[in-house]
Each structure stands twice: as structure tokens, then as C-alpha cells.
Amino acid sequence: MANLVIMPRQGQSVESCIITAWQKKVGDAVKEGDILFSYETDKSAFDEPAQTSGVLLHTFAAEGDVVDCLAPVCIIGNEGEDISALLAGTSANAEKPAGAPASGEPAKAAPAEEKEVAPAAAPEATASEGGRLFISPRAKNLALRTGVDMTAVTPTGPHGRIIERDVNAALDAGKVGTTAAVEDFLRGIVPEKREEEAVSAAPAAAPAAAADTYAYEEIPMSNVRRVIAKSMHASLSEMAQLTLNAAFDATRLLAYRKLLKEKGEEMGLSKVTINDMILFAVGRILPKFPDINANLVDGKLRRFAHANVGCAVDTDRGLLVPVVTCAEKKTLAEVSADAKRLAAGAREGRLSPDEMSGGSFTVTNLGSLGVESFTPVINPPQTAILGVCCTVNRLRADGTVYPAMGLSLTFDHRAVDGAPAAKFLKELATALESFDLLLAK
């Protein structure tokens, strides 16, 4: 009995995933537990193990294809088994199997004379097949002109082609992004073409120059990158952001860190970082500032009951922001452990989307890279973000030197005014200056 393997849904907000690699080819024997294919969501990468043993009989998507969650990805069964029933049942989703043998061709449409004529095929959920985007020239022009949010466009044209009415439907629903995002989307789906253009354009434009003078490699944006781009651009274009800079005397903080490092091994605290300590402090202070521990969505401020502090993690695939939940209740050890686990998960692409959503505030740290002050960009729809900078030595009035650590708070002036934001920053700085006292609270 052949089995359909479907694309798992990884988190409530995920609608589709991209197949990054097939680990098995059609015709390969598959044992239960063997990895069939790897895929990624906007934010994470996964491997899909086989649930049954058999032979990989058919694939519905090729590497690089976007597949809807719960849509069929492949069929595992016995060698030579008749899978036409399974294919017929899924024909609406993918007409042409990518790289599949001819036996997998969908059944021919019924002739007109037969009574049972299927209604016009349900529009395919995806406009791409074999990595190609199907969009009419007219729909494409409209998308570029209006900057529609292409991820919100559902194709309803013949063969899953995006046609004008699909773009209009998204526009009517208010799904507007930017023209640049549309271009990126179109380019991302059809990378080969752009590369050809790039290669052929350079020598034609400057035949006298050395062949590689203007050569460049064009890398399509990854899903993660595209999400970051969209989110950051939306952040800057839609919010009224401004940044306050302050510094605090980090003498006691650093001293406490030193103590942990030296004496904390037995208690498992030797790996606590400055950043963990700041997350801890932020977690304690945030509940007092409900407008900062909030999201601004559709003109309404969502004040969170808990301090769910996102911590920005730099990964190979781009910036990811896993969330330390309920930080206000957690001990420094717990915050530290959470942050470590989440950071490692983010770097390895192993986090579930749910672990990377729901943040009420974000902390980003460039201090280890020597940045003295910066303007962090708010992670929408949050209302503020704290940037942590490096320490610099400053002179006290009595001439002694102390380590001053910079804090850069960007807030959304739509949600928060300057005074409460400054108060938050001030209180946070005070708390960090007396970190040992804070621990006692």
C-alpha cells in the first residue's frame, strides 16, 4: 500500500515550506527513519524522516520548490505499485511531477462526450513548478506597479498561473509591500535567468575591459533573508522610530560576572554572559513599562502579561530572534540557559517557528563587536528594542576611571513618548549599575 508523504506544518503561522534538498531519489529504497528530504520555513530548516519503509515512487516537487503545508510531497510504496489513484487525487496540486518518470503523468482529461466532466480545476495553491514562477505578463506588470505583497497572492489562473485578478484580490485585501519586494520575489523564483543576464550583460557593456572587471555573482535571497528584508523595511517605513543613547557604570556588573566565572562553576553559572545579565535585567524592568513591553497592531496596543524578550542571534542564514518567554519570572540561571539553548538552535536552524515568535521586546547586542552606540531597528510589531554596546572607560569627577557600557533604545514614538522611554532606559541603567541588588529582588 503506497503512502502519501505530506509537507508537515511547522508552527501555526507557516503556510508553505521550500524543499532545499532531496536525500532520496525516485526509485531509491527507503527505510523507516531515513531522511527523505530537507526543507525550510521562513526561519528554520528541517529534515523529514520516512514514516514507512518501501521505495520512493514519485515526487511532487523538486528542490527549490515551495510546497504548501499538508500538501503531498512524495509517495512511498512497493516497487511497481499502481499509484494512479494517489496521483489523481492530488492532480490539482501539481500537474507535472518534477523529475518524475513518465509513469507518473497525470491522467488525460475526460473527453467531452463523457457525462462526468470535472468542474474547472480548483486553482492551484502555488504558482511555481519546478522552481519556475507562472505569472502572466499583465499580472507581473501590475504587481511591479503596485508593489503588492506577492506572498499574499494566490494564483487562480490556468495551470496555477498568477493572473491579474489574483494580484487585484491581494491588493483589495490590503496586501501591499514594496516594489523592491516584488522584484526580489520575482527574481528569487527565477534566479537562472538573472544570472544569464548578468553574465551576458557585462562583456557587452564594456568589451574593452577585462572579462572579470565587472563580473559579479548574484545570489538569490534566501527565504530568511527575504523575510528579514521585508520586516526591516516595513519597520523603518511604517514606524516613527527614534533612538535614545545612555550609558551606565558597569563596574559592579562586570565584577559580578567575574565572580560567576570564577566561582560559579559548581552551580553551573560560569557560562552566564553579560548579555544574559542584561536580558535578566530587562525582564525585571519591562513589566513596569507596559507600553514598551507591547506590540502595536492595527492601531491597537497589545500590552503583554509577560516579558517575552527576543534576543537577536546572528546566524549564517541571517538574523534570527528567538524569544525567552516569561523572563520576568525566570532566574538569571534560567534566563541564561534559555538564551544559550535558543541561540544554538537558531544557529543550527533547529528552532520551531513558535520559538521565534511572540516577542514583546527585543535585545540586540553588538557590544562584543566594539560598537559604541547604534540605532537598532525595531522588530515589528514590537514597540521598542534595546541595543547593547561595548564598554568604554570614562572618568569620574574624582578622576578615577570606570567602565561605561552603552545602551541604545529605539522606540516607536507612535506607541511611546520620549519621557517614558527615557525613564525606562534610566531605570534599566540604574538596575544594571546595582545588578547584585537587582538579583535580590
Next chain:
Amino acid sequence: MPKSQYVDPGKVFQPGYAEFEKIPLCTYNKTIKDEKANYSKADFLRIYHDMRTIREFETMLNEIKVKSEYRGVEYHNPGPAHLSIGQEASAVGQAYCLDINDFTFGSHRSHGEILAKGLSSINKLTDDELYSIMKEFLGGVILGVVEKNFKTDSVKELAKDFLLYGALAEIFARKTGFNRGLGGSMHAFFIPFGIFPNNAIVGGSAPIALGAALYKRSNGKPGIVVANSGDGALGRGPVLESLNFAAMDQITKLWGMDGKYSDKGMPILFNVFNNFYGMGGQTMGETMGYGNPARLAAGFSPTQLHAEKVNGYDPLAVIEATTRKRDLLLRGEGPALLEVATYRVSGHSPSDSSTYRTAEEIEAWREACPIKAYREKLVKARVATNAEFDAIDEAIIERMTSVIKLAINDEISPRMDLSKEPDMISSIMFSNRHVKSMDETRTPETLIPKEENPRVKQIAGKSRFAFDAEGKPVPKMKVFGIRDGIFEAILDKFYEDPTTIAYGEDNRDWGGAFAVYRGLTEALPYHRFFNAPISESAIVGSSVGYAMAGGRAIVELMYADFIGCAGDEIFNQLSKWQSMSAGILKMPVVLRVSVGSKYGAQHSQDWTALTAHIPGLKVCFPATPYDAKGLMNQALNGTDPVVFFESQRIYDMGEQFHEGGVPTDYYEVDFGDPDVKREGKDVTILSIGAVLYRALDAAKILEEKYGVSAEIIDARSIVPFNYEKVIESVKKTGKIIIVGDAVDRNSVMRDMASNIAEMAFDYLDAPPVVFGSRNWITPAFELEKYYFPQAEGIVDVISEKLLPLPGRVPTYNETEIEHIERSAHGV
């Protein structure tokens, strides 16, 4: 089917014998001495001169073809050269007795005929007439070249240079040729001398010459028409059709209308140059069974077409026989047929190695050379001395050498420069003139005043709009239909242009098989409106000749399916003569073709694609009375050949679109201008012909069931076609389906779809799609809905290929997979 002629069963079966007269074979037996009474020395020598000129002209062409050199002049001519060396006496003998008003039409071996008629005309015209002809022709370009390069005081000598140079420059495709080099060797002619086109299609000239004779006959013009052909052409249907058409009884029995009009026979001489070979096939003895071409004529009419055979190697015998034929044609006893036995010693073309005949045979004929024999006879009869003949020879050779030098000089005789003037040929594909009457000096001959016409009275009682004041449809019997629109335009033209004639099968009395012509019988004498034999080649071919000669013709093929029967006449003759003549000839011909339905595979085809494929034809297919009348008015007012498609499904359709209905007054609908019949915004339907009404039904379904608003554009005409309106519509809707009743493959619809895809790609939301008939035979009426596009099918295709309609359950399988499958099977 005139009622005046009773088909009597009592007489039909009476026993007896059909009798034939003897056909004279080479009965001429006069000597030079006898003929001295008829010819002066100058006449005798002129005959020699003309034959010798033709011989030298063709010898020169042969040398150029074979050796790329003639008397030291080097040239390479890649074009054809079908020579007639040996046949000079036949050509000169014929032309000698023809008047300037007599027209000749050539075969495709016609250099000799052209030069002979030209030289004869030069002799007959006065110096003033000659000079003014040369000066006016093509703005005096050829005369300019000749005057500058040949110094002579004699207009006649200048005219000979003009003739030889114009013909040779034409053969060499020079812009200074008689037809600017667009006709070439097989299509050279010079109308002012009465030299009408020769033809690269064997037998192609016969129906055209017939048409020119019809023009003379119907318009009372002087002179006769000579249809020259070879013996090989007698195997061709159009030639046999033309012989029959010319000899039909009605011309002498009915056209006189009891003494009111002329009852003369057709003034045409079918002149067969029997050189015994159609290329290589030997007619007498191999490919024909007629024994003698002259015998063939005997069956066509009791007059046996006055057929006889004459010795074509004796110019005086040819003159004597041709003169007799001409005289009887002028008396009204035509048509006539003359077999001129002759022989070409040259090959069919320079590549001919004469594998089909022996060297002895050729040598024997070379020995019998008509020029040599004639000269010897004249010397012997002391008409002239050898020295005099030698002097003539020398002058001809000298003239020929000068002419070729001039004709190959690229500066004096340039070819068309299509890089500098890229529109040269485009500009002559159509004449695009508006000429109300082809002869404003005459009053049209009609039988009754227009307003007394019974059809006109009947139409006056009809509603000129399809709906009454309350918007209810007017009953079919009371509404002004498409057939009325066409009739009105044609009737008006008959009362405006005296040259206008109409004919076809069952036109008179019956009123046309679909009643378009009801009322014309009462209005027009026979010679303007008559029933043609069932001879589609002759019907269309004669219209070409009628127009060439200066008239306007409306001819009809009862069904579009019969286009194949008149294939050459439509595809090679009607379409090409305006441009092959470099715009000198005009072709005001409207060819009406009716697209059937309910009549199965050979009577129901929309063949617009066949005619639209051929450059030089205008093609239209109106679907409303307003458009039908307006397009017919413009077609009849124009000077270009128009193939006018009509649909039998909708002859009685009233006008539903034009506000105020169909005007009674004159108006035109422009060719090339498609018409928006219904405005919409979501999808464009471009319809060709009668399918318009099914497209309207489809639009209704789309609107009512799916909320989709369809715009419908009626193509109206196919050639020319201005895409601007269509592109404008596609910019709005992004989607277009092209529908028509023609079979899908290679249809006009496919052509349009491809053009629209190119012109409006960036605006398209889906590829332009085509919905025509299946690539089948047309099945019986009861099955037609599976074949011709229907409203539901149009909606299905839109849902399948342009705009999926939610919940649509298709009736027709128009999927892409099905399309691929059908193509793979050729259906």
C-alpha cells in the same frame, strides 16, 4: 433558365444525327506573285523585318542564358527565358492584321507575340499618337532613356527602340522595364499597344482574354481579343471552360433582348500556336487524343468556332487566315479558333536537352526556317535582293547590341532599390483608389427606373433595424437583412457605373441561390447580368480580364467551397496583376463567396484563410446588414480585388447594432477597421463572420452566470486589418479569444492570435486563444454543434485557458492536453 426557352419533351428525344462541317487544314496556297496585289514591297519587307527582329531578340536572350555573352556584351540573367525560336512567322502573321484596338493575351512563351504586336502597332499609329503614348507611359521614364541613347529623327524608329528596350529591361527586372521589372519575362506587356499580359501559368490567359472580350461585348467597344495559347494549354480546364463560356448560346440568342441590344457573338479568337510539345510532352500522339487542336473546337458550338488549321511557318498564310477570323468576329460571328501549326527549334528553356525529340527532327525544322524560306521566296519573286535583306539583318543586329548594352547598364537601367525605397512594392500591392464609375461618359443601361424595381419596393416596407420602438425583435420577414444590404449597394452601383456587370451561377431569373440578386433580373439587360456556366475558373478568370480591360465586375461563387475550382484565377491572377503591372493595371473586381451551413463537408467551409494568405487580395466577412452594405459600397467604389465572404446562416439577420438602422443613403464602411459590437472590460472576444451572434450569446452567459463582462469586436474585414482597436481592447481586458467558423489549423484566427501576442505581450494576462471549428470535415447539420464553435464552447475555452470560472462545468473538452493530443493526431 429563361422561361422563353421551352425544354420540350416531344423534341428532346427525336432521333437523328449531330452533324459536323469539314475543318480546313492548311488550305492556303497563294504564291508571292498572287500576294503582290495585297502587299507592297514595304509590307513584304516589314514582315521580314519583324520576324528577323524577334529572331535576333531571342537569339540574344539564348546566348546570354547559355553563354552569358552576346556579341561581346557580357551579362548573366538568372531569370527565365522561354523562347520561341522558329515560331516567328506565327506571331508576326497574327499581329500584322490586328488593329490597335485589338488586344492580344499571351502564353508563357510570348516574347515573339509581344514584339510582333508592338511592331505592328508602331506601324499603325501616327507619329503623334506614338510619341504621346511613349511620353505618358510611366511618366516618360522609358522614353527618356531611349531618347538620350538612340539618336534618330524618326518617331517610329524611336518607338522600335522603346519597344525592344522596355521589353528587355522588363525581362532583366530593371526599373525601366514596361512594368518596372516586376512582371519579368513571362508577364511582360504594354497596354497602350494593345499588348495585354502573357502568363506564367499555362492556359492562364484564356479566361482573362475571355473577360476582355466580354468587356468589349458588354460595353460596345471596338476590336477583337486574341487569346494566344500553346497546344499544351488545351489540356487545361480553364481553357476549355473559356471556349464553352465564349460560345454559350445566350450571347447570340438572349442578349439581344428582342432587338433592343446587340446579339453579336463573343469577339474572341482562341489562337492555338501548335508547336507539338507542351514542354516535353508531345500533345498529338502522346498527351492528347484530339488528332488536331482545330478538331477540338467542333464540339463547342454548331459554328465549330469556325476552326481551321493554318501553316504557321508561312507569315502570309497566317495573315490571310487571321484576317478572315478577325472579320467574322467583327461581324459578330464569334468566337473563333485558329490552330497555327508551328515549331520551336529552341528548347522549352535553355536547360532543355531535348530528350523527347530527335536531332533529325530539330534539324529538319531548322532547315524549314520560316524566315529563311520567306526571304528566299521574296528574292526569287524579285521583291528584294539579298543585299537588301542583309542590310535589314545588319541594322537589327546593331540595334539589338545597343539595346542590350543599355538594358544591362546599372546606372541607366537600375533595379528597384528596396533599401532606399523599402515601400516600393508595398505601395503597389493595392491601388486603393475610389472611383465611382469606370466610365463617366456613358449612362448605365438599365431596363426600369430604380424606384420601380419590385425588390426596392419590397425593401421599402421593411424595418431597417432589428428591433421595434419598444425594443421587440421585428419578424424576419419584415426586417431588412444582410441580403438586402448587399443588394442595395450592388443595385446602386449598377445605376451609377455603366461598366458594372454581375454574373455567376443562377444569378439571373433565380436571383442568386440565396436571393441576394432578386430584383436584378428586372433591372438589367442580359449583357450586364447573366447566368454563367458552371465554370468557376472562367467566371473568376474572366472578371480579371474584364477589369484589366477597364470595367468593374461582380462575380459570384455560389459556395466558398468552390474557391478550389477557381484556384489559379483567384490565387495567381486576380491577386497579382495590379502589382505585377507595377500598378498600371487596376482590378475592380468583387468576388462574392457564400459560406454554407447544413450542407456537409463540401458546402460549409469558411475559407477566409486561403484567400487572406495570398498577397494582393482584400478579404472581408461582414456579419451585419450595416457592415455588409457599407463594405460592399466601399468594395464597389474601389479599384482592388475584394473577396467578399457572406454567411448563409445570417442572410436574413436584421441590424442590431447601428443606431437608427441601415441608412438608405450611400455610406462606406472602411476596410481594415474592426468594430466593437459590445463593450466590456474583463475579456475580449474577436469574432470573424457569422460566429458574432454566438459570441454575443457567450457574452450573455458570462455576464449572467459569472459576472464577467466581455467585449466583442467584429473583425469585419480580414485584409487589410488594423490591430489598433484590438490592442486597445486587450490593454483593457488582458485576455482575448478569437472565434470563427473556419477550421482552427492555419486559420486567420491563428494568424491574428500570433500577431496579437507579439503586439500586446506585456498587456496579456493569458496567451491569446483561438476557438474555431475542429480540424475535421463538416458533419451533418444535426452534428454541427460538435464542430462549429458554440456559445457554451466559447465560455468553456475562456474558463479553461483565460479565466477559470468558478463552478464552471465544461461541455466541451478544450484542455491543453486535449489540444496537444489532437495536434499529434492531425485533427
